[in-house]
Amino acid sequence: MEESTISFTGESDICQQLLHRYSKSIAPQHFHLCAIASAFLSTAQSESRSLTPLDYYYATIDALLDSSKTDNNDADDVVSALSSFLALVLPLVPKKSIDMSTAARAVEIVVNLLDNSCQGLQVSRVRALLKCLGLLLELCNSADSKFVQLGFQTLIKHAIDKRPKVRKCAQDRVVKVFKSFQSPVVKNSASKLVLKSFKTCMSSAIKTVGSRSADGSKDDLVSKCKHLEVLRMFDLLKILLPCLPSEVISKAIVELQKSLSTKFSLLAMHALDFMEEILRFFESESEPEPEPEPELTMSDKVKIVKKWNCHYSLVIGSIAGLLKTSEATAIRASNILKEMINRVDLYEHVDTDGSKESRIVKSLCDALLEVLSTQKGTPNEHSLAVISDLFRELWEYSHTYMGNILLKLASFMTTASGDVKHLQECIGSAIIVMGPVKALALLPISHDADDLTFSNTWLIPILKEYTCRSYLEFFIQSIVPLAESFREASQKVKRSEIREELQSHARGCWGLLLAFCRQPIDMHETFGSLAKLLISYIEKDAYMLEDIAIALQHLVNDNKNWSSLDDDQTSKLPRIDYDKKIATRNIKALSSCSEELLMAFTQVFFQVSPMKRAFVKDTIGCLALVTEYSTIKVIFISSLKLNVSVEKIRVDANMCLLLELASSFVGATSIDPTDLIYDFIKDCLQEENDNLQSEAYATLYKILEECFEFKSSKFEQLMDLLLDLKSPVDIISLRRRFSCFKILLVHSIEITRDGENTYGVHMLNEIIVTIADSKEESRKVAHDVLRKTSSILKKTSLSKRKRAPYYEFITMIMGYISGSSPCIKSGAVSALSVLISNDSEICHLMPDLVSEILELLDSEDIQVTKAVLGFLKMLVLSLQARDLQKFLSDILEELLPWSSISQHHIKSEVTLIFEIMMRKCGSALVKSLVPEKYRDFVDNDRKGKTSFPEDVMS
Structure with a gap:
């Protein structure tokens, strides 16, 4: 009612x-x-x-x-x-x-x-x-x-x-x-009634679950009813949470523990739901109201935090025990524990012995250790996720509270078989927060020379992945001697499998150099000692050369680009608080040793295998960034003298290497050293050795790409040099030459506002001739350089006005259409076909383009005709239907007369173009524009077409 x-x-x-x-x-x-x-x-x-x-x-x-x-x-x-x-x-x-x-x-x-x-x-x-x-x-x-x-x-x-x-x-x-x-008395009495009802309900349900017989359907029904009653009690408590005093909630949590320990997982799952509700309630209580309210005083905040924290120790053990139960329950328990860890500000107070936060941490650590100790096999990922979160929350204090947990995790690594990814990630979290110094104090890596056994070598790859913000001094004093001990032991062993294992551990230890070079704390103090140590190994071309090279690259790049160190969102490592002051101090330390390191790498550059040379070259380029220009010049001249004065049979090979070395110096050089490198490049380009020319073009391209001053000051001199050289037959050399042309062509168009662009015309002429006369590979190279050049110029031309660089580029190519040579005409039309496929808007930018190319169909040269048909095919494929309709009449007028010519596959090309227009613009519109004398061709074409070539449309 x-x-x-x-x-x-x-x-x-x-x-x-x-x-x-x-x-x-x-x-x-x-x-x-x-x-x-x-x-x-x-x-x-x-x-x-x-x-x-x-x-x-x-x-x-x-x-x-x-x-x-x-x-x-x-x-x-x-x-x-x-x-x-x-x-x-x-x-x-x-x-x-x-x-x-x-x-x-x-x-x-x-x-x-x-x-x-x-x-x-x-x-x-x-x-x-x-x-x-x-x-x-x-x-x-x-x-x-x-x-x-x-x-x-x-x-x-x-x-x-x-x-x-x-x-x-x-x-x-x-x-x-x-x-x-x-009345407080009445309110207290009511709270006790709620708690009493909850206790009675929970006790009855747990008792019923515990005594349920295996074959009694009646008992199952009773158990289900009691379970539903508990769920309804949970619902009531959720509603009453804001009203209940803290001590009642604490006592309710104690009752919850009993259900968490029951074997009835469904009851435990609902108890976890209620636990999450309690956590959310205290979280919302600690947050300010959205409405304007008086700000909480410090004492109010302290009370809320105390009220929040006093419940944690009560439930931690029970919830942690659920981490080793069924998958669904373990996931929920893991999420709750991680939420508890993240919500309580443990780090600020955990250093105070006897504090509530300290007791919470100890309770949680004891509970997690108990879980690990009773675990059969490798711990599941949910337990490990909680442990990882606790490591990261406690940070350096984790060494004090979680040392035993780390030892227990290590024991699983020594016996584990199968997938240990989550276990490694968990130990990695310990490495991040404790640092390798404390971690290795707990888990020392060692080997016994007498019985040839190892301990904790499984830790090496984890250290390599997770070490950050550590000490170079520790690497020098502890890791290097360990690597050397493994290497020396390997030399004394006769059994190949043990020797290989020892050598692998030695390489693994040296592989940690990169990890210790991730934002080292003591770099400005210790790098000098490290550099002296590394130089001795560089000069030997030792097995750790790659590790040394990559680590030095990392040091230079991190400190040169310090402001972007925290941009990597996928990194497992913590975000680094790196500032300009630290980076500047570290760069100074690098610069103080860069000359010796650069000389050592330059010497070994000419000795190492091609496989190693790539990373040595990259390292030289990095070190050059922190080295004085005058020093680079001295080192390069010294390398020239040493490697060109050898016997004639090795001169060409060494000059190729010198060109590679020169390209490494380019990014760090000023005009003076670049002039020195340019003179060397010029000599190499004039040699008749294809490999030497190819490397010279590659080095020249890098200079043009990175040194604007050089491009401006040497433009005419460089153009005269290049245009005097024959276009190479070798594809790699041709690609590198045309890459240089791309930069120089763009530059020539940008600097030529009035008058004839003579150098640009010559470069385009060579590209167009290559399109017209060369093999397919050479044509692809020419097509590629045209696409890239047009893309660059289009970006620099913010408007479609005349005299814009992009407009000038198209105009220059169109100028070749009126040339006297059929080869040049066909090459220019093919070049425009490439550009149309890249940007169909050219037809609007150059309104006369289509009509001028259609006029070429009057030519009697079959090469030109085929090029025009190729252009038309690309045009009708690239344009949208509404844009294509503007040109339909002109295209049909010039195209249809060729529909009867069968030689050179001309008729099939005309048919294909006609079919594309029909499909795009509609057969009715196209037929209405076809003169009467070509209707038979149109009708026969439509009857013969049953399918459309998919490859053409694509």
Whole structure:
């Protein structure tokens, strides 16, 4: 019955209002309600007085008491009507007007009715009684809480009722009544009732689960009912969380632990849900309100943190125990523990012995160690994820609290088989936060020379991946001697497999150099000692040469590009707090040793195998960035003298290497050393050795790419040199020559605003001739350079106005169309085909382009004709239909006369172009533009076409 949700006023008689509103209703509940109202009005009239809401209240309570003693079929309807009437009257009763004895009697009556009759009442009538009970408890907020306890206990009982609507109504009443309590005694009593109900519910469920028989379906049904009852209790507690005092929540958490330890995983899962709700509640409590509120004082914040932290130690052990259960439960437990770790500010206070944070950490570490100790096989990824988070939260304090955990993890590594990825990542987290110095103190890497056994060598690849912000001095004093001990031991062993294993460990130790060079803490103090050590190994071309080279590259690049060190979002390593001051100090340390290192690498550059030469060359380039220009010049001249003065048979080979060396110096040189390198390149280009020319072009390209001043100051001199040279036959040399042309062609167009671009014309001429006359590979090289050149110029031309570089480039190529040589004409048309495929907007930029090329179909040269047909095919493929329609008439006029020529596959090309136009623009439009004398060709073409070449459209 929903009358109680409708508002009535105390200004007129409540019974009169009811009769006025419901007298014409045919609903049974309204009929009984109006009967009650009529009876009360009749009594009032017989006594010749008007009744107040308080009078109606007393009269209704008496009537309910009488009805509860009556045992007949109409009693339920009367109780329902009276409870609905009481629910309407109670809000109108003035506060504090009901004496406590009457209130206690009223509560007792309603409770008895609910306890004895509610299963026989309709849900709506039970809800009316519950609302009456709630309103009575709100009105009668007294320190004498016996009858309050009785009423509140009844509300709690119905708040976990199996009927959803009854449960929802009772839950709403429980929360509203709890919030209305002003007396601390009453509120405390109500909190204890909630806790007692929770304990009883949990205890009953756990007991039922524990005693469930394997073959008793009845027991299974009982267990399910108890489980559902617990879930409903959880729902009630979630709603009451903001009202309950901290000590009650703590005691509820203790009860939760019992369910977490039960074997019934579903119950444990729901307990975890509730645990997460508790954590979210405390998290939201610690956050400021969105509305303008007075700011929390420091003491308020401390209270919240203490309230937050006091629950952690209670639940950690139980939740951690779930990490080794079923997959679903372990995932939930892992997520909760990680949330707990991340929300509590452990790092700030964990250094204080005896603090709550310290006790929390110890509890968690003990629990996790217990999980690991009882684990069968390798720990699962969920346990390891929690341990990793704790390592990263405690940072350097993890050495104090988590040393035993790391030792336990290490024991799994020594016995593990199969996939150990998650275990390695977890130990990697320890390496990150402890650092290799402390980690190796706990887990020393060693070998026994007598019995040839090793310990903890599995740690080497983990150190290599996760070491960061460590000490170069530790590498020099501990890792290098360890590597040498492995190497020396390998030389004394006769058995090949053990010797190879020892050598592998030696290489592994040297491989840690790169890891120790990731933002080392003591670089400015220790790099000089490291450089002296490394130079001795560089000069020997030892097996660790690659490790040394890559580590030095890393040091230079990190300190040169310090501002972008934290841009890598995929890195497993922590973001580095690196500033300009640190980087400058480190660069100074690098520069102080760069000359010796550069000389050592330059010497070994000419000795190493081609495979090693690549990383040696890159390292030389990096070191040149932190070396004085004058020093680079001296080193290069010295290399020239040493390597060109050898016997003639080795001169060419050495000159190729010198060109590679020169290209390494380019990025770091000024004009003076670049001039020196250019003179050397010029001599090499004039040699007749293909390999030498190829390397010279490559080095020249790097200079042009990186040195704008050189390109500007040497442009004419360089162009005269290149144009005097024959175009190479070798494809690699041709590609490198045309790469130089690309930069120089763009430069020539940009600097030529008025007048003829003579050098640009010569370069384009060579490219176009290559397109027209050369083999397919050479044509591809020419096509590629045209595409790249047009892309560069298009980016620099912000507008499509005339005289823009891109416009000038297209105009230059179009100029070759009017040339006298068919070879040049066909090459220019083919070049424009390439550009059209790259940018169809050219047709709008150069409105006369299509018409000028169509005029070439009048030529009698078959090479030109085929080039024009190729252009038209690319044009109709590249343009959108609406743009193609603008040129349809002109294209058809010039194209159709060739439809009867079968030689050189001309007819098939014309047919293909025609078919593409039909498909794009529609056959009706195209046919309407075809003259009558070519209709037979069109009709025959349409009959013969059953499919369209997919490769052409693509």
